[in-house]
Amino acid sequence: MELGKPLKISDLIRELRQQLDISQEKFAAKLGVSLRTVNRWENGSTVPSQMALKLIEKMLHNLGQPGKRLLNEYLPKAEQREDS
Template identity: 45%
Template sequence: MTIKQPLVVKQPEIGGLIREFRLLTGLTQEKFAAHLGVTYPTINRWENGRSKPSPLAMEKIEAQLHEMGDEGQDLLAKYLLN
């Protein structure tokens, strides 16, 4: 059984990843929040660096980035800690 490692993003850049991902999908903060099952203020705090997504939210974001193909992979490469 393989244990999945959580997505690790450079802390100050989580907001940039979330913002770029949201803009790539063409969603407002409100619609992106509904898509992830969180509130609009939560997305706003993430994008402005006042808080960070929970591990569950990061799993959802990572899965959606993988589904996006090359654009999602490029974003992951740009923001992941290696």
């Protein structure tokens, strides 16, 4: 990732999906949303709901160290909640 580039939720979703090695369609199924919704998240035209973000955060925690890195990078407040 480039230095100085603002971190976007679309990048987090794409990276998480790549870490899980699953398609947008399978990722959508895991979250209970449509393929179109995931596509819009990754394109940056919409952002996940709070409920979807909680599920994404849970997926990141379940990934172990790679997920923790992504959490620290994209959702540092979520990681702080977990540590307290």
